[in-house]
Amino acid sequence: MRILIAEDETVLCDQIKRALTAEGQVVDVVHDGEEAVFRGSNEPYDVIILDIGLPKKDGLSVLKEWRTFNVNTPVLILTARDGWTDRVDGLDAGADDYLSKPFHMAELSARIRALLRRKSGVSNPVFRKDDVEFDTRNGRVAKSGFPVELTAQENAVLSYLFHNAGRLVSRTELSDHIYEYDGDRDSNTIAVFITRLRKKLGGDFIQTVRGRGYMIDTD
Numbered sequence: 001m002r003i004l005i006a007e008d009e010t011v012l013c014d015q016i017k018r019a020l021t022a023e024g025q026v027v028d029v030v031h032d033g034e035e036a037v038f039r040g041s042n043e044p045y046d047v048i049i050l051d052i053g054l055p056k057k058d059g060l061s062v063l064k065e066w067r068t069f070n071v072n073t074p075v076l077i078l079t080a081r082d083g084w085t086d087r088v089d090g091l092d093a094g095a096d097d098y099l100s101k102p103f104h105m106a107e108l109s110a111r112i113r114a115l116l117r118r119k120s121g122v123s124n125p126v127f128r129k130d131d132v133e134f135d136t137r138n139g140r141v142a143k144s145g146f147p148v149e150l151t152a153q154e155n156a157v158l159s160y161l162f163h164n165a166g167r168l169v170s171r172t173e174l175s176d177h178i179y180e181y182d183g184d185r186d187s188n189t190i191a192v193f194i195t196r197l198r199k200k201l202g203g204d205f206i207q208t209v210r211g212r213g214y215m216i217d218t219d
Helices: 010-023 033-042 060-068 084-093 105-120 152-163 171-178 186-203
Strands: 002-006 027-028 047-051 075-079 096-100 126-129 130-136 140-143 146-148 207-209 213-217
Touching: 002 010, 002 033, 002 171, 010 027, 010 105, 027 033, 027 213, 033 060, 047 060, 047 105, 060 075, 060 084, 075 084, 075 105, 084 096, 096 105, 105 152, 126 152, 130 152, 140 186, 152 171, 152 186, 171 186
Parallel strands: 002 027, 002 047, 047 075, 075 096
Antiparallel strands: 126 130, 130 140, 140 146, 207 213
16 A cells, blocks of 8 residues: 655654555655645545644645645644644544654554555455455465465555455556555556466456456455
8 A cells, every 4th residue: 555654854754664664565755744735635645644743834734735625545643742732633624543753663553554444444454355365464465374475566466456345446546556656657567466466366366357457356
């Protein structure tokens, strides 16, 4: 899944990016409010981590602009420990969750996963289809109880399809969600990842609608 971090503390930002990347997430970073407004309004993110104290434009103003522009991406705001008014104002402005600094990375990761599940309309952290299981907490995949080794991008494609199970997803949409902002997005390689996943998980596991995209059926 693709995540935007809007945070001006570079050390903290790098720590968050490393932690989320290690979990298989695709992470973009911006360090000021003006760039955050632009990226969040023009790129298809699955979750946004937004610091309240951004330079150029504060986080609350950024959040209000996104919601005015009908950007419905789930947003988790980061606030100072004693910034309870920021938390209230952020939630009232359209934030979906908040976390006070300092925080444990494990809690941030858990909150991000919860937002992703809520966006997908599911509560169970383990997706299941036939004899395949995908655990969103650690990215592990199993078939008939046996572990299945996937590359990072195969895992990213599978994760996005599971989070959007029952919905047709185009190659372009998949490409937009498994590559970073400056990444070399080639929608043609998506077909290669799908082929590899079918070999590992079963030929009928991922359905193709010719010329339109792919889906994991919920039946």
